[in-house]
Amino acid sequence: MDAxxxxxxxxxxxxxxxxxxxxxxxxxxxxQSHISHIMFNAGFQAxxxxxxxxxxxxxxxxxxxxxxxxxxxxxxxxxxNQVADGxxxxxxxxxxxxxxxxxxxxxxxxxNMKYSDKPEDHYYVSSDDVEGGFIAGKYLLDLNHTxxxxxxxxxxxxxxxxxxxxxxxxxxxxxxxxxPFREEMIVKVQGQMNESYNGIHMLFQTERxxxxxxxxxxxxxxxxxxxxxxxxxxxxxxSVIGFGPSEFFRSLRPNLTNVSYDISWASAKLVDLxxxxxxxxxxxIEMPKKPELIIRDSTARNMAR
Amino acid sequence: MDAxxxxxxxxxxxxxxxxxxxxxxxxxxxxQSHISHIMFNAGFQAxxxxxxxxxxxxxxxxxxxxxxxxxxxxxxxxxxNQVADGxxxxxxxxxxxxxxxxxxxxxxxxxNMKYSDKPEDHYYVSSDDVEGGFIAGKYLLDLNHTxxxxxxxxxxxxxxxxxxxxxxxxxxxxxxxxxPFREEMIVKVQGQMNESYNGIHMLFQTERxxxxxxxxxxxxxxxxxxxxxxxxxxxxxxSVIGFGPSEFFRSLRPNLTNVSYDISWASAKLVDLxxxxxxxxxxxIEMPKKPELIIRDSTARNMAR
DNA sequence: CTGTTAGCGCCTTCAA
DNA sequence: TTGAAGGCGCTAACAG
Numbered sequence: 037m038d039a040x041x042x043x044x045x046x047x048x049x050x051x052x053x054x055x056x057x058x059x060x061x062x063x064x065x066x067x068q069s070h071i072s073h074i075m076f077n078a079g080f081q082a083x084x085x086x087x088x089x090x091x092x093x094x095x096x097x098x099x100x101x102x103x104x105x106x107x108x109x110x111x112x113x114x115x116x117n118q119v120a121d122g123x124x125x126x127x128x129x130x131x132x133x134x135x136x137x138x139x140x141x142x143x144x145x146x147x148n149m150k151y152s153d154k155p156e157d158h159y160y161v162s163s164d165d166v167e168g169g170f171i172a173g174k175y176l177l178d179l180n181h182t183x184x185x186x187x188x189x190x191x192x193x194x195x196x197x198x199x200x201x202x203x204x205x206x207x208x209x210x211x212x213x214x215x216p217f218r219e220e221m222i223v224k225v226q227g228q229m230n231e232s233y234n235g236i237h238m239l240f241q242t243e244r245x246x247x248x249x250x251x252x253x254x255x256x257x258x259x260x261x262x263x264x265x266x267x268x269x270x271x272x273x274x275s276v277i278g279f280g281p282s283e284f285f286r287s288l289r290p291n292l293t294n295v296s297y298d299i300s301w302a303s304a305k306l307v308d309l310x311x312x313x314x315x316x317x318x319x320x321i322e323m324p325k326k327p328e329l330i331i332r333d334s335t336a337r338n339m340a341r
Numbered sequence: 342m343d344a345x346x347x348x349x350x351x352x353x354x355x356x357x358x359x360x361x362x363x364x365x366x367x368x369x370x371x372x373q374s375h376i377s378h379i380m381f382n383a384g385f386q387a388x389x390x391x392x393x394x395x396x397x398x399x400x401x402x403x404x405x406x407x408x409x410x411x412x413x414x415x416x417x418x419x420x421x422n423q424v425a426d427g428x429x430x431x432x433x434x435x436x437x438x439x440x441x442x443x444x445x446x447x448x449x450x451x452x453n454m455k456y457s458d459k460p461e462d463h464y465y466v467s468s469d470d471v472e473g474g475f476i477a478g479k480y481l482l483d484l485n486h487t488x489x490x491x492x493x494x495x496x497x498x499x500x501x502x503x504x505x506x507x508x509x510x511x512x513x514x515x516x517x518x519x520x521p522f523r524e525e526m527i528v529k530v531q532g533q534m535n536e537s538y539n540g541i542h543m544l545f546q547t548e549r550x551x552x553x554x555x556x557x558x559x560x561x562x563x564x565x566x567x568x569x570x571x572x573x574x575x576x577x578x579x580s581v582i583g584f585g586p587s588e589f590f591r592s593l594r595p596n597l598t599n600v601s602y603d604i605s606w607a608s609a610k611l612v613d614l615x616x617x618x619x620x621x622x623x624x625x626i627e628m629p630k631k632p633e634l635i636i637r638d639s640t641a642r643n644m645a646r
Numbered sequence: 647c648t649g650t651t652a653g654c655g656c657c658t659t660c661a662a
Numbered sequence: 663t664t665g666a667a668g669g670c671g672c673t674a675a676c677a678g
Contacts, residue, residue: 046421046446051671053424054359055654061404061424068397075390076383085380092373092407097423099366099404102397116351118402119358119366119424141351229592257592264594287534287562289569356655360670 053119062091062310063099063120067106070128073227078253078284079299083148086303087124094311096121108133116141122314124306127151129191135159144313146306150197159313161305161322163297165198168327169205172249172277172295175329177213180338181247181275185239187232187259188251190224199251202279206249225255232258240266246338247275253284260288271336282330290333297327358424367396367615368404368425372411375433378532383558383589384604388453391608392429399616401426413438421446427619429611432456434496440464449618451611455502464618466610466627468602470503473632474510477554477582477600480634482518485643486552486580490544492564493556495529504556507584511554530560537563545571551643552580558589565593576641587635595638602632 039045053059064087066074074080091098103114106128115123115138122144125134130151138145147160169186176184186206188199195203203222210217220243225235232255239245240262250256256278263270270276270290278285278294285292305322312319344350358364369392371379379385396403408419411433420428420443427449430439435456443450452465474491481489491511493504500508508527515522525548530540537560544550545567555561561583568575575581575595583590583599590597610627617624 044445048671049422049424050355050359050362050364051654052673054355054656054670055672055674057355057654059355059424068394071393072390075386078381081380081386085377088376088405088407089373092409097404097406099402100393101402102393104397117354119354119364140349261592261594287566289566353655357657359654359672360656360658362670 059119059121060096061099061120062096062307063101063115063118063123064126065101065103065111065115065123066126067103067110067128070106070126071102074126076229076254077227077280079280082281082283082299083303086300087307089300090304090307094307096307107131108137112137112141115143115145122146122310124148124310129196144310146310146313148306150201153197158321159309159319161302161309162198162324163302163327164324165201165327166205166208168279168295168297169202169207169249170209171205171327171329172202172279173206173209174212175293175331175335176247176249176275176277177209177215179247179275179335182215182338183245184247184249185221185223185243185245186249186251187223187225187235187255189227189255193224195224202251225252227252227254229254229258233262236262240268245274247277247335249277249279251279253278253280256280256285256292257288271334275335275338277335282328285330285332293332293335294330295327296330298325301325364424364426365401366404366425367401367612368406368420368423368428369431370406370408370416370420370428371431372415372433373407373409375411375431376407379431381534381559382532382585384585387586387588387604388608391605392612394605395609395612399612401612412436413442417442417446420448420450427451427615429453429615434501449615451615451618453611455506458502463626464614464624466607466614467503467629468607468632469629470506470632471510471513473584473600473602474507474512474554475514476510476632476634477507477584478511478514479517480598480636480640481552481554481580481582482514482520484552484580484640487520487643488550489552489554490526490528490548490550491554491556492528492530492540492560494532494560498529500529507556530557532557532559534559534563538567541567545573550579552582552640554582554584556584558583558585561585561590561597562593576639580640580643582640590635590637598637598640599635600632601635603630606630 088098099120101114101118103110108131111134124146126148135157150160150162188195207217223239225232236259248259250259259276263274268274276292278292281299282294282296285294309319393403404425406419406423408415413436416439429451431453440462455465455467493500512522528544530537541564553564555564564581573579581597583597586604587599587601590599614624
């Protein structure tokens with residue numbers, strides 16, 4: 037003990053990890069190109085914060101692993117060359133092949149969200165996005181809106197499963213009120229500020245919907261800015277519903293009506309899920325928590341007809 | 342090679358690190374309580390993104406290390422138990438003792454910003470904050486404002502060195518125009534949304550400054566929201582200058598006049614500095630880049646007197 | 647209860 | 663050119 041003190045001996049963590057095979061590191065894998073899109077989104081910030089907090093609580097730290105490319109091979113390449121007990125994967129798209137590569141290599145992993153509809157890929161904690169789309173749509177229909185647009189993220193011309201689910205819920209609501217669904221109700225928009233702004237500009241050049249559902253926080257801010265810049269009043273001229281952390285939407289003016297779910301709960305569950313996989317325990321699949329509609333000041337009854 | 346392929350052999354990264362003594366990991370140390378305050382600030386997001394990108398470019402990944410407490414001992418405890426080639430330290434306050442502990446243990450580190458005025462602690466990349474405070478103050482004085490308030494972050498009743506520098510620059514501008522400095526011109530405000538909002542509310546209960554300089558992005562948003570909620574028009578009733586990434590201030594309405602500096606350059610330099618220390622090379626101290634005043638729509642000539 | 651040692655998996659050095 | 667072995671620093675197992 038004297039010697040430790042006087043020599044300033046510090047045990048080598050590297051050797052400890054080497055010997056024990058445990059690093060108490062959770063890798064968060066994200067593609068380099070994706071990181072900018074994600075870093076400025078309120079939902080990701082909340083998820084990231086919650087992930088970090090939960091990991092800390094469980095004695096883990098988060099290693100941010102950046103992959104140059106977003107495809108399965110690059111992801112796998114980067115993952116297998118990393119020291120971590122398990123991986124949380126933020127995928128820019130569907131990444132079909134990745135799961136089998138990881139399974140084969142027996143690397144524990146989870147996804148930050150639903151990327152696939154295959155039941156065997158159930159290594160994520162979902163919110164009930166069908167329900168989310170449904171309650172948003174239903175609320176607008178209740179307010180007498182029928183000319184609704186749902187703005188979703190454009191990923192290589194398509195959209196991610198969680199948006200597919202929200203759309204499904206939206207259609208369900210339309211069905212319930214016997215309002216026919218039209219393809220142009222779904223508007224694919226890039227998630228960054230300028231691209232979103234331009235997308236909304238394009239939309240309002242030719243059309244004049246009375247209500248918007250917006251699946252991305254940055255796009256939501258872009259929309260509000262567009263309305264401010266062009267003299268549209270929210271909610272008098274357009275009603276707007278956002279999807280994401282309720283906290284964030286309270287910092288906007290007007291305070292936004294939004295569909296929100298408990299991201300800090302979901303993030304904690306996701307870490308639990310990963311830790312279970314790391315320890316080789318049987319995995320308990322969580323029922324998705326129902327999202328909630330928080331009604332604030334950006335939605336109003338449609339008086340147009 | 343056949344065997345590698347057929348057995349699915351993956352070299353152990355842990356063993357490699359153990360053997361080589363290089364992990365290609367950069368630890369980013371942050372206190373648990375601080376993380377929420379920081380995660381939602383546009384400046385940090387930009388810095389974090391830039392750090393990640395630069396690290397990736399240099400072949401490193403970022404390990405997010407969370408310390409429960411923010412004091413020097415806790416930081417050191419957590420740092421020494423981590424596998425990383427060097428550390429980037431986000432300190433919640435001054436952390437006097439930390440540098441000597443790290444020096445003694447010969448652990449390479451840099452700070453994300455200036456925490457100390459001691460020249461021997463020059464392991465950070467600074468912006469020229471004196472200049473930043475000066476150009477903001479001068480511009481407002483040029484616009485005939487004299488009743489200016491500078492809102493800075495409240496850290497245990499005081500403020501951090503970069504804010505002290507900005508205040509110094511502000512005073513310099515006042516001096517130049519022979520406007521006497523008054524203590525109440527400096528307003529210490531908590532950096533979170535609600536606390537900021539309340540702080541601004543308190544300020545405007547008793548006073549009616551014609552211009553605000555705001556050192557924190559969230560506080561800036563809170564101020565704009567307060568003005569919206571209470572019928573103050575920006576810039577007609579109050580002029581506002583923000584400090585932070587210009588990009589961010591362009592997403593606000595009105596577009597904000599702001600003092601901005603090249604955070605992605607600074608972050609890259611910071612990583613370079615850390616890598617130099619890791620490699621034991623002599624350290625090149627960068628001259629701070631001059632911040633720039635970006636004039637937009639939130640500042641107007643004071644007509645009051 | 648204290649003290650010694652084997653071995654984790656890699657890489658570099660040295661020998662054949 | 664190919665092959666064998668030592669040692670990084672720790673910890674767990676085992677011997678005294």
